[in-house]
Amino acid sequence: xxAFGMGLVAALxxxxxxxxxxxxIESDVGSQSNPNSQxxxxxxxxxxxxxxxxxxxxxxxxxxxxxxTAAIMAYVLIQxxxxxxxxxxxxxxxxxxxxNGVMATSAYLxxxxxxxxxxxxxxxxxxxxxxxxxxxxxxxxxFCIVLISIIQVYILTPHHPFPIPxxxxxxxxxxxxxxxxxxxxxxxxxxxxxxxxxxxxxxxMLSGQIVRKAEAGLRNSIDNAWFCAKFGGPCTGMGFxxxxxxxxxxxxxxxxxxxxxxxxxxxVFFVIVMNLYNFYCELSARRKYGPYPGYKGDxxx
Amino acid sequence: MTVGGGAGGAPQSIxxxxxxxxxxxxxxxxxxxxxxxxxxxxxxxxxxxxxxxxxxAVVMGANAVRRVCAxxxxxxxxxxxxxxxxMGIVASLFxxxxxxxxxxxxxxxxxxxxxxxxxxxxxxxxxxRVMGFxxxxxxxxxxxxxxxxxxxxxxWSFAISGSLAYSAIVTNVINTGFLAIIFICGxxxxxxxxxxxxxxxxxxxxxxxxxxxxGGMSNIATGVCALLTLGLPAGMVQIVAxxxxxxxxxxxxxxxxxRDAAAVVGTGLLPxxxx
Numbered sequence: 109x110x111a112f113g114m115g116l117v118a119a120l121x122x123x124x125x126x127x128x129x130x131x132x133i134e135s136d137v138g139s140q141s142n143p144n145s146q147x148x149x150x151x152x153x154x155x156x157x158x159x160x161x162x163x164x165x166x167x168x169x170x171x172x173x174x175x176x177t178a179a180i181m182a183y184v185l186i187q188x189x190x191x192x193x194x195x196x197x198x199x200x201x202x203x204x205x206x207x208n209g210v211m212a213t214s215a216y217l218x219x220x221x222x223x224x225x226x227x228x229x230x231x232x233x234x235x236x237x238x239x240x241x242x243x244x245x246x247x248x249x250x251f252c253i254v255l256i257s258i259i260q261v262y263i264l265t266p267h268h269p270f271p272i273p274x275x276x277x278x279x280x281x282x283x284x285x286x287x288x289x290x291x292x293x294x295x296x297x298x299x300x301x302x303x304x305x306x307x308x309x310x311x312x313m314l315s316g317q318i319v320r321k322a323e324a325g326l327r328n329s330i331d332n333a334w335f336c337a338k339f340g341g342p343c344t345g346m347g348f349x350x351x352x353x354x355x356x357x358x359x360x361x362x363x364x365x366x367x368x369x370x371x372x373x374x375x376v377f378f379v380i381v382m383n384l385y386n387f388y389c390e391l392s393a394r395r396k397y398g399p400y401p402g403y404k405g406d407x408x409x
Numbered sequence: 410m411t412v413g414g415g416a417g418g419a420p421q422s423i424x425x426x427x428x429x430x431x432x433x434x435x436x437x438x439x440x441x442x443x444x445x446x447x448x449x450x451x452x453x454x455x456x457x458x459x460x461x462x463x464x465x466a467v468v469m470g471a472n473a474v475r476r477v478c479a480x481x482x483x484x485x486x487x488x489x490x491x492x493x494x495x496m497g498i499v500a501s502l503f504x505x506x507x508x509x510x511x512x513x514x515x516x517x518x519x520x521x522x523x524x525x526x527x528x529x530x531x532x533x534x535x536x537x538r539v540m541g542f543x544x545x546x547x548x549x550x551x552x553x554x555x556x557x558x559x560x561x562x563x564x565w566s567f568a569i570s571g572s573l574a575y576s577a578i579v580t581n582v583i584n585t586g587f588l589a590i591i592f593i594c595g596x597x598x599x600x601x602x603x604x605x606x607x608x609x610x611x612x613x614x615x616x617x618x619x620x621x622x623x624g625g626m627s628n629i630a631t632g633v634c635a636l637l638t639l640g641l642p643a644g645m646v647q648i649v650a651x652x653x654x655x656x657x658x659x660x661x662x663x664x665x666x667x668r669d670a671a672a673v674v675g676t677g678l679l680p681x682x683x684x
Contacts, residue, residue, distance in 0.1 A: 148607070156683045163604055165487040165597060173593045180590045180634050188637040203633070210626055210659065211597070214619055215605040217666035221615065222608025224671040227683065233676035271586025277593060326678065 113360050116264050120256050121353030124283075127252035128348030129341040131171060131283045132291030134245030136299075136336040137238060137329045138162025138212055140170070141288045143296035148219065149316035151228035157320045158231055160238045160329040161219040162212045167292075168284035170211070171249065175280030178204040178250035179257055179273040186258075186272075193258050201251035205243040212242050238329050253279045256352065264356075266364075286348045294340030299332055307400030354378050421613045425472060429553060432469025433522070436462045436560035440518055444573055453571035453639045457647035460631050463564030463595070464624040464654065470557030470599035471620035475613065477550035478603055486607070489554065490600025494592050496532065496551075497558025500525030501566070504559070505575045517573055521559050529555025557599060565591045568631045568647060571639050587634040594627040615665040622662050625655030 134140075138160045139147040150157050164170040178200035185196035213235055220230045257275040260268040268275060300318040301310065322331050355375070362371040439462020446455035470493055478486050504521020508514050532555070533548035544550075567573060569591075570581035582588050602619040603611070628651025636644030667673050672680070 152609075154683070156680050158679065163607065165490070165600055165604055166484075169487050169491065169593065169596065173597055176589045176593050177630055180587060180630065183586070184633055184637040207626060207630075210655070211601065211605075211623070214601075214622065214659070214662060217663065217670075218606035218615065218619060219608060221666040221670040222606050222611045224610045224669055227671050227680045229672045229674055229677070229680055230666065230670045231674055231676060271584065273586035273589040275586075277589040320679070 113264065116259055117353065117356045117360050120259060120264075120356055121349050123252040123256050123259075124352035125345040125349030127249045127256070127283055127345075128286055129337075129345030130245045130248035130252070131167070131348075132287040132344035133333050133337050133341040134242055134249060135162075135167050135287055135292065136295045136340065137242050137245065137333045138164075138215075139295075139329060139332070140164060141167045142292045143300055146296065146300050146316060146318050148223075150318050150320070151220075151223045151226040151316075153316035154226070155316060155318065155320055156226065156228045157318070158234060158326045158328050159318075159320070159332070160212075160234060160242075161216055162242065163215045163219055164208075164211045166284070167288040168281045171284035171287070172277045172280035173211075174204040174208055174246050174250045175253040175257075175276040175283075176273050177207050178254045179276030182254050182258065183272045193262065194255075197251055197254045197258060200254050201247045204250040205247040208246040209239055209243045212239055234328065241330060241333065249283065250276075250280075253283060282351070283348050286351065287344045290347045291336065291340035291344035294343065295332060295336050299335050305400055306397040421472075421476075423472075423613060423617075425476060425553075428469050428472045432465045432472075432553075432557060433560070435465030436469075436564055437518060437522065438462070439465065440560070440564055440567055440573075443567060444515075447571060453643045454646055456568050456571040456635060456639055456643050457628070457632070457650045459564045459567035460628040460647055461564075461650065461654070463561045463568070463627070464621055466557040466560035466564065467595070467598045467624040467627075468617050468620050470554055470561065471602040471617060472613070473550045473553035473557065474600055475603045475611075475616055476546055477544060477554075480544045480546075482544075486604045487600050490596045490604075492532075492551075493554035493558035493599050494562065494596040495558075496525060496528055496555040497560075497562040497595075498588070498592065500528055500555060500559040501562045502575075502578075505563070505573065505578065509575045514574065517575070518560075518563055521563060522556055525555040525559035526552045529553070554599070558595070561595045561599070562591055565595060565627065565631045568628070569634045569638050571635075571643065581638040585634075585638070587631075587638075590630050590634065591627075594630050598623040598627050610669060612665070612669055615662065615669060618658055618662045618665055622655055622658035625651050625653075625658060627651075628654060 140162045144163055147159050147161050181200035181203045182196040185191040185199055186193060216235060217230060220228050253276055256279060257272045260275060261272050301314065302319050320327055358371045358374040364371055440459050443455050443458035446458060447453055474486065474489055477489060501521045504524050505517040508517035508520045529552040530548050533551035536542045537547045566578050566582045569587050570577045598620060601623050602616045605619055606616045629648050632644050632647030632651050635647050
């Protein structure tokens with residue numbers, strides 16, 4: 109272990125935190141992933157809306173695409189044209205943002221056009237002012253992920269044996285999976301359905317009955333980004349940042365070849381501590397906010 | 410997503426058999442045309458023809474996704490696209506390698522295609538019989554998807570490596586990691602069209618135009634990769650060709666979306682019926 113390596117691991121953690129936060133907000137601006145099913149259902153149960161419907165294959169594959177796109181551009185510029193690392197990462201992220209804009213607009217146009225019989229209109233102003241926000245968040249996410257890959261391959265010792273595009277693809281899948289399971293709950297659970305009591309879950313009767321009207325006027329996806337940036341986004345960032353930091357920390361402190369046993373034991377220790385903490389969080393939430401008033405003992409499903 | 414198209418097959422104006430023939434013949438002929446042009450002229454500038462050939466396979470794959478997923482598979486749309494490219498990677502590497510070892514390297518594309526169709530059929534059988542999907546066209550659909558994924562991967566791999574030799578593809582596509590972008594961008598080209606147009610009023614022409622549009626975008630990505638492996642001229646030709654395809658089909662897609670939507674408005678409140 110050396111101080112330089114530890115500093116790099118800290119930088120990886122910081123970059124991952126930013127990437128996680130921006131990834132989650134990006135998916136919330138476009139209502140991607142799990143909350144998307146409710147946005148899609150809304151029109152079908154008679155609630156046309158002005159919320160962006162960005163269905164790009166769920167978060168893990170779509171983020172893998174943005175990060176891999178940014179990574180190939182960066183890799184080509186570094187290997188073939190000897191560009192500075194930061195410039196290459198920025199150029200790659202710009203290409204990824206452009207790809208994202210194409211996919212996002214085609215999904216919004218396609219999904220809404222396929223709901224013509226439910227009178228779901230296509231609003232061009234939503235495309236004009238929401239898409240740049242989505243693209244900007246993708247830029248931040250893919251820039252951070254590509255920088256993580258570059259640090260792992262070129263700077264951190266021992267150098268990672270995989271090529272940059274593959275590492276970026278895997279990190280993209282990971283950040284998408286973390287965002288999908290951490291931050292989307294906040295958007296889907298607390299923004300699309302604001303009046304639910306604690307412990308109620310989502311009743312089938314409420315499917316598609318999302319909040320469509322805002323404090324003033326009609327709700328749009330920028331409002332949702334504002335809301336999610338306060339809790340869901342930072343939570344995702346913390347989740348992904350800790351994943352990257354703790355995982356790299358244990359292989360930096362313990363040599364992965366000579367002290368492999370210690371590194372694995374440390375990983376198992378982290379998993380056990382996190383499980384205990386999760387258990388504590390759930391118990392504490394149930395104690396503070398529960399039980400659900402309609403709860404009448406265990407009922408067979 | 411729980412709400413897909415209706416069960417019982419999607420309405421279609423172009424027959425799947427016709428699209429299958431276009432897809433397979435177009436991609437095989439395109440890849441060999443690119444190979445011959447490159448060999449005859451002694452350059453790698455015609456590698457972009459391989460990336461255009463992949464578009465035929467993408468259209469066929471997108472139509473297969475549309476047919477299989479119209480049976481109510483909603484969240485499975487991304488998975489089935491990934492499955493197609495996963496089967497494609499196995500089949501293409503197997504086919505190119507085996508053909509080379511048998512001394513018929515030039516026929517590698519055909520070997521990979523035959524293997525992939527059988528592979529897809531077996532996976533379809535397992536999905537239907539063992540896992541109990543009970544989708545009548547599952548075997549046929551997965552054969553199509555596997556074939557489409559294989560041809561797309563070979564087409565784009567050729568576009569990056571400029572050669573059909575197994576060793577060249579391993580050096581230029583796999584060792585550099587560019588297979589990652591072929592896998593994910595190609596997968597999205599096959600799965601995104603139906604996913605992006607999911608809904609009861611989905612139309613076949615709009616979905617397939619979307620497929621070519623995303624395929625054109627993938628050509629831009631492989632063109633960027635080719636800048637490193639084939640050099641500036643071949644890469645730029647590929648990027649320009651990809652951009653032209655993308656632009657033409659994006660405009661077309663926008664026109665079709667305007668045709669099919671209930672209304673396209675610059676701005677405004679909710680429809681009067683919903684207020």
